[in-house]
Amino acid sequence: MKLLSFYYLKNETEFNEINLEGISKANIVLEPTPLYSIETKEKIGYIKINMFSTEKQELQSKNINFFLEKENLILNTLSSNIITQNNDATYKILSASNFNNIFLDIQGFITIIDKISFNEVYIKIIDPNREINAIGKEPEIITQTMSTFTITYTENSPLLPGGLSFENNFTIKESKQTIINYYKYILNVDLPSDSIIIYGIGATELIGAYYYAIQKILDKDITISTNTNDPFYTLCKSITTIIPKTKWEKNNNTADLIINVSPNNPNGRITDLQNVLLNQYILYDVVYDTPQFTGKFESVNKKFFEDFKKNNNLSFVNSFSKMGLPGIRTGYLITRNTNILKYVNEYLIKNSLVPNNIGITLSREAYYRFFSKKEWYIEINEKIKKRYIQFKIIALKYDLTILNYTEFVPYIYVNRSDIWWLNKFNITTLSGIDFEDTPQNSRFNLLINDNDWEEFILRTL
Numbered sequence: 001m002k003l004l005s006f007y008y009l010k011n012e013t014e015f016n017e018i019n020l021e022g023i024s025k026a027n028i029v030l031e032p033t034p035l036y037s038i039e040t041k042e043k044i045g046y047i048k049i050n051m052f053s054t055e056k057q058e059l060q061s062k063n064i065n066f067f068l069e070k071e072n073l074i075l076n077t078l079s080s081n082i083i084t085q086n087n088d089a090t091y092k093i094l095s096a097s098n099f100n101n102i103f104l105d106i107q108g109f110i111t112i113i114d115k116i117s118f119n120e121v122y123i124k125i126i127d128p129n130r131e132i133n134a135i136g137k138e139p140e141i142i143t144q145t146m147s148t149f150t151i152t153y154t155e156n157s158p159l160l161p162g163g164l165s166f167e168n169n170f171t172i173k174e175s176k177q178t179i180i181n182y183y184k185y186i187l188n189v190d191l192p193s194d195s196i197i198i199y200g201i202g203a204t205e206l207i208g209a210y211y212y213a214i215q216k217i218l219d220k221d222i223t224i225s226t227n228t229n230d231p232f233y234t235l236c237k238s239i240t241t242i243i244p245k246t247k248w249e250k251n252n253n254t255a256d257l258i259i260n261v262s263p264n265n266p267n268g269r270i271t272d273l274q275n276v277l278l279n280q281y282i283l284y285d286v287v288y289d290t291p292q293f294t295g296k297f298e299s300v301n302k303k304f305f306e307d308f309k310k311n312n313n314l315s316f317v318n319s320f321s322k323m324g325l326p327g328i329r330t331g332y333l334i335t336r337n338t339n340i341l342k343y344v345n346e347y348l349i350k351n352s353l354v355p356n357n358i359g360i361t362l363s364r365e366a367y368y369r370f371f372s373k374k375e376w377y378i379e380i381n382e383k384i385k386k387r388y389i390q391f392k393i394i395a396l397k398y399d400l401t402i403l404n405y406t407e408f409v410p411y412i413y414v415n416r417s418d419i420w421w422l423n424k425f426n427i428t429t430l431s432g433i434d435f436e437d438t439p440q441n442s443r444f445n446l447l448i449n450d451n452d453w454e455e456f457i458l459r460t461l
Contacts (some may be wrong), residue, residue: 132427132452136411136445142292142324142380144449151365153358163361175199175360178367179332185372186291188298189305195334196341199355200348203287203319203331207236207259209353210315210333211243213343214257214281221245225255228264228271231413231435236261236285254280261285262301263294266413266435266443268406272303284316290323291377293384294408312336320363322410323371330359384410387446387453394460398424403441410446418442425459 153163162171176197183189200206215222224246226232236259240246249255262271262284273282284304294300308314312335319331333344348354370376391412395402403413417440418431432441448456 129426130455131422132425132448132456134421134427134445134448134452134456135430136443136447138326139322139324139410139447140449140452141383141447142322143326145376145380146324146366146370149366149369151362153361156357161361161365163358165357167355167357167360171357171361171364172199175364178364178371179334182367182371183299186297186374186377187289191334192309192336194336196336196338198333198335198341198344199360200331200333200344201353201355201359202321202329203285203317204235204239205348205353206317206331206333206344207283207285208239208243209344209347210283210317210340211239211246211257212347213340215243215245216343216346217281217339218256221247222256223247223249223252224257224259225249225252226259226261226271227253227273228260228262228269231264231266231432231437231441233261233265233435237436257281257283259283259285261288262304263288263406263408265409266411266430267404268408268411270300270406270408273307280313282311282314284314285318286316287319287322288409291374292380293322293410295381295385297374297377300408308336315340320359320366323363323366325359325363325366328356328359328362330355330363384446388412390457391444391446394457397460412444412446413441414444415441425456427456427459 151161151163154160156162156165156168156171158170162168167175179197180191180195183191198206200209211222211224222245224236224240225248226236237248240248258273258280260271260273260282263269264271265288268288284301286299286301286304288294289299289301291297299305304314304316308316315333315335315337317331317333320326320328321331335341335344385407388407392402394400395414398416401415403415404411413432418429421427421429421442421444427444429442429444431439432443433439435441435443
């Protein structure tokens with residue numbers, strides 16, 4: 001049998017989600033209290049309490065003991081209470097005793113002072129043994145804003161959304177127009193009228209198709225490098241191992257093809273074109289150049305887009321994954337070079353990787369409902385900025401050095417290894433090895449869902 005302490009945290013979102021007649025939220029702010037084992041004295045977790053009050057009454061003090069035996073929560077108090085279990089980890093106490101502020105004294109008892117009438121109290125036990133994934137494969141807090149998103153797929157027709165058939169001239173034209181509008185009205189970039197938009201199954205596949213296209217155009221073994229300084233995500237290098245006659249060369253400004261990620265993953269560095277040769281091909285990955293990350297309704301790659309209008313050897317790739325739609329596996333490449341169009345399409349058809357029309361249709365409808373609305377980006381960016389601030393406080397507490405150049409990416413790169421994060425907080429992060437950097441550094445994803453972020457904060461207290 002374990003003697004438990006518990007905490008609750010004021011959470012406006014949860015308060016607002018619960019609508020109980022005659023109940024108003026309690027104006028309570030307390031420091032969270034960890035849950036300890038009475039035998040080992042070690043911290044074994046936390047308990048979360050949300051309280052709802054109707055009126056404030058006289059000051060009063062009480063003691064309550066909480067015990068956890070097997071999977072049953074037993075409440076032993078001075079007054080009779082009814083406990084019902086809502087799910088595996090949440091318990092609801094009906095007709096709870098009158099109390100407000102809660103503190104844990106050194107004997108392990110919970111002292112309750114400042115009497116308030118509570119109609120319902122919810123207790124959630126948070127499991128510290130659960131591994132939190134902060135590696136960063138999914139933009140969970142963005143997807144959360146779209147999780148009720150539904151559309152109707154139909155045959156392709158000028159009066160219907162389409163998606164069930166192969167793309168036709170009307171639906172593909174309408175879809176591509178939403179991309180042009182996105183750059184014009186959200187990023188303040190007017191794409192040239194001869195811009196060619198090529199859809200693919202994600203940005204990664206299109207990068208491979210672009211490597212293939214340049215090798216075909218030059219008709220020789222080609223070298224590929226980057227102007228983006230280390231750390232640099234190794235994916236772009238790895239793709240050369242599956243595309244014939246391509247070779248990655250580090251720090252080669254005279255390579256046949258230069259690929260830059262800007263803002264850079266993981267540190268947010270903006271990469272300007274450097275020493276561009278007359279016949280050199282340049283590909284930019286601009287997946288993080290979007291207002292929900294940068295906080296700007298203009299591109300942070302202004303110089304690139306200016307040069308893009310003048311030089312048809314420049315192209316760029318983007319994806320809907322970081323826009324909150326990773327599941328549709330849809331991205332696009334924009335170029336002004338018809339030879340690149342020819343060979344990219346050849347690669348896609350040759351490998352049976354033609355884009356799925358369902359993904360294209362869904363991304364188009366997502367533009368109308370989300371991507372065209374500035375307030376949608378602002379809401380997400382404000383949440384990410386708040387998390388940056390919270391992380392900086394944690395960094396001070398644990399003597400972490402933040403290695404970011406900007407806050408234009410939804411990641412924080414720090415001087416602690418992935419092993420350190422796992423041992424210290426049971427959180428998985430992406431090792432610096434994945435960026436050809438020291439394993440003593442790692443990348444923390446700020447886009448984890450709200451529950452995981454809250455639990456991360458609690459584990460660092």
